[in-house]
Amino acid sequence: MNDTIENIVVNTTNPLTQYTTYLQEQGKSANTIKSYTYDIGIFFDYFKLQPTILLRDQIIQYKEYLQKVKNMNAKSINRALSSLKSYNEFLIREGYMENLVVMSMDYIKVQKQLISPTNVTIGEAIKFMNRIKQNEVVRNYHIVILFLNSGIRISELTNIKLTDIFLNKKKLIVFGKGSKQREIPLNDIAIEIIQDAIKNRENYGYALNVLNSPYLFLSKKSEKLDTGTIERIFNKYSNKITPHKLRHVWATNFLKNGGDLKAAQQILGHSSLSTTQIYLHPTQDDMRNSMNNCGVR
Numbered sequence: 001m002n003d004t005i006e007n008i009v010v011n012t013t014n015p016l017t018q019y020t021t022y023l024q025e026q027g028k029s030a031n032t033i034k035s036y037t038y039d040i041g042i043f044f045d046y047f048k049l050q051p052t053i054l055l056r057d058q059i060i061q062y063k064e065y066l067q068k069v070k071n072m073n074a075k076s077i078n079r080a081l082s083s084l085k086s087y088n089e090f091l092i093r094e095g096y097m098e099n100l101v102v103m104s105m106d107y108i109k110v111q112k113q114l115i116s117p118t119n120v121t122i123g124e125a126i127k128f129m130n131r132i133k134q135n136e137v138v139r140n141y142h143i144v145i146l147f148l149n150s151g152i153r154i155s156e157l158t159n160i161k162l163t164d165i166f167l168n169k170k171k172l173i174v175f176g177k178g179s180k181q182r183e184i185p186l187n188d189i190a191i192e193i194i195q196d197a198i199k200n201r202e203n204y205g206y207a208l209n210v211l212n213s214p215y216l217f218l219s220k221k222s223e224k225l226d227t228g229t230i231e232r233i234f235n236k237y238s239n240k241i242t243p244h245k246l247r248h249v250w251a252t253n254f255l256k257n258g259g260d261l262k263a264a265q266q267i268l269g270h271s272s273l274s275t276t277q278i279y280l281h282p283t284q285d286d287m288r289n290s291m292n293n294c295g296v297r
Contacts, residue, residue, distance in 0.1 A: 014050070015051055015052060015053075015090075015091060015094070015096060016037065016041070016044075016051035016087075018090075018094065019040075019087055019090045020033060020037055022090055023036065035079075036083045036086055036087070038083075039079065039083035039084065040084060042080075043058075043062055043080070046062060046065065047062075052096075053091055053096050053097050054084060054087070054088050054091065054097070054101050054102070055101060056101040058101075059084065059101055059102055059106060060106075062080075063077065063081065063106060066080060074110045075110065078107050078110070084102050085100075085102035088100055088101055088102050118245075118248040118249060118251070118279065119245070119248075120240065120241055120245045120246070120248065120249050121249075121285065122249060122252075122253055124241065125148060125241065125246060125249045128144070128237060128238055128241045129141070129144045129145060129148065132233070132237060135237070136233065138196075138200055139200070139217060139218075139225075140230075140233050142193050142194075142196065142197045143157065143217065143230060143233075145189065145190075145193045146190060146193055146197075147243055147247065147250070148246055148249065148250055149186075149189050149190040149193070150172065150184055150186070150250065151184075151247050151251055151254070151264075151268050152172075152174055152247070153244070153247065153269075154227050154231070154243040154244070156174040156176055156269075157217070157230075157243075158215075158217060158224065158225050158226060158227055158230070159174070159175060159215070159224075160216040160217065161214045161216065162198070162214055162215075162216060165198075165216070167191055167194065167195065170185060170186045170191060171184065171185055172184045172186055172190075172194075174269075176269035177269065182269050184267055185267070194216070197216060197217070201216075201218060231243070248279070251264055251276070251279040254267075255279050261273065261280065264276050264279070
C-alpha cells in the first residue's frame with residue numbers, strides 16, 4: 001500500500017478522534033493528550049486538510065516551515081515531530097498506513113545543556129519568605145524557612161514527628177522515597193525555627209484534641225498538615241516558587257558555599273551522585289553574568 005491520499009481507509013470516524021481515544025485507553029495524562037492532538041491539528045491546518053494519513057513529503061515540508069518561517073527552536077520542532085510520530089505509529093497499528101514517515105533523522109540534535117535546574121534565586125526565595133512572614137500564620141513562615149535550611153521534600157516535612165527531632169544532637173530524621181530513613185544535620189537557624197515551631201503549636205488556634213498529635217506541623221482540623229495545604233499557600237504568593245524549587249535553592253546554595261557533593265547527596269536523599277551533580281552546573285544567570293564580565297568593547 002502506498003501512502004497516498006487515494007489510499008486512505010474510508011471510515012466515518014475521524015482518525016484523530018480514534019487516536020485520542022487510544023491515548024486515553026493507554027492511560028496518557030490529559031496534558032499529554034492535549035499536547036499531542038494540538039500539534040497534530042496544527043500540522044493538518046497548515047496543509048488545509050482534515051486529519052488523515054501522513055505523507056513523507058509533508059513531514060519534510062512541515063519541518064522546513066517550522067524552521068525557516070516560524071523560527072521555532074529545536075526543542076519545539078522535535079516535540080511537534082514526536083507528536084506526529086506517535087500519530088503515525090497509531091495509523092500503522094490501525095491499518096491506515098503501512099510505513100513510518102517520521103524518521104529518526106528528522107529530529108534536530110541538541111547539545112545537552114549541563115545547567116542547574118534552579119531557576120529561583122536565593123534573593124527571590126528570601127522575598128517570598130518575607131511575604132509569607134508578613135501575611136501568614138507563623139507556622140507557614142516556619143515551614144518556608146525549614147525548606148530553605150534543610151533541603152527536605154514536602155512529604156518529608158509533613159511527616160516530621162516530634163520523636164524524629166534531636167536538637168541536642170543537631171539532627172533530624174526523615175523518611176524519604178521508598179520509606180528510606182536518613183539523617184539531616186541541622187544548622188543553627190533550623191534548630192531555632194524547630195524550637196519555635198514546637199513552642200507555638202498550641203498558639204496556632206487548633207482544637208485542643210489535635211495538640212496530642214505526634215507531628216510537628218498540624219492543621220486546624222486534623223493531627224497532621226497535608227501537602228495540599230502547603231502547595232495552596234505557595235500558589236497564593238507565587239506562580240514560580242514551589243516547595244520543590246526551594247529544595248533546588250537549598251542544594252545550589254549549599255554547594256556554592258563550599259558544601260561537599262557527597263554530603264549534599266546524603267542530605268537530599270539522592271540514590272545517585274549524578275542526580276546531585278546537576279546543582280554544580282551553572283544557572284542561566286551565572287552564565288549570563290560571566291559573559292557580561294568578560295565583555296570586550
